[in-house]
Amino acid sequence: MTSTNTSTALANRGVPAEIDGPANPLRVVWRAIATIWSVPKARIGVVLLGAFIALAVFAPLIAPYSATDNSFGRSEDMSAAHWLGTTAAGQDVLSQIIWGARVSVFVGFAAGIFATLIAVLVGLSWGYIRTVAGDVINFVVNLFLVIPALPLMIVIAAYLQNGGIGMIILVVVITGWASGARVLRSQTQSLRSRDFVTAAVFSGESPGRVVFREILPNMTSLIVTNFFAAATAAILAEAGLEFLGLGDTTIVSWGTMLFWAQNSNALLTGQWIVLFAPGLCISLLATSLSLINFGVDGLSNPRLREGASR
Secondary structure, three states, rough: OOHHHHHHHHHHHHHHHHHHHOHHHHHHHHHHHHHOOOOOHHHHHHHHHHHHHHHHHHHHHHOOOOOOOOOOOOOOOOOOOOOOOEOOOOOOOHHHHHHHHHHHHHHHHHHHHHHHHHHHHHHHHHHHHHOOOHHHHHHHHHHHHOHHHHHHHHHHHHHHHOOOOHHHHHHHHHOHHHHHHHHHHHHHHHHOHHHHHHHHHHOOHHEEEEEEHHHHHHHHHHHHHHHHHHHHHHHHHHHHHHHHOOOOOOOOOHHHHHHHHHOOOOOOOOOOOHHHHHHHHHHHHHHHHHHHHHHHHHHHHHHHOOOOOO
């Protein structure tokens, strides 16, 4: 395809001409964004995720009250002053929902990033090397895969109880990196036999350079997919641990809202919204990341680009 035809095709997909160019990183990023946005499911996910990030960032401006203000009436129904009512402790439910978005978004992204980094380092090195170290990594990864994640998570969280958000992130990372490492290892083994990798080896490049300069760039979409999967698992794990009372119950998060609602028998007292609202937010945030994955898959497989033919 000539450069004129390439520019025309990119313009038709919404890529500005000023960032067009074979070596321009902005062009690559813009095309990735355009591809993800072209998938209807991913578009919905991006909008949902953007809304939750906006809630988390602008919580002090959006929330009508402080999340810890308990000067209101207890277990009040929905009204003009309290759109979602109040909790059994006299706190505004809507304000807690808005402030609670900060914890879920932060834990999801932080744990997702750390788990993905470990999975990338372990998966690529495990898939490329053919020494005794590979057998050791194989044993460690299989050990984490065999042990059920939820019981292991509960045991670690109970031992490190009252460690705050950092403890929850650590627990999620420890229990969530192994599956991604195995997937990346399989892809690394597939790419290891390609001609461009063989050429790099014969040219005298070091194993580290081959792995991170030749193999890693060809696994971008797989790594991004692993990140969104890890972030989704982290959000659900954080809410689950907080609901079980294994986190820091003094912070305001959607998980602690469920914990205190359960302790105060919210359903028996007719305060169903105190359970329904945070549960719905957790589900929607996890769903948004899963929907974005449909667009990420389209980066590596054009057949999955639902919006490409529309």
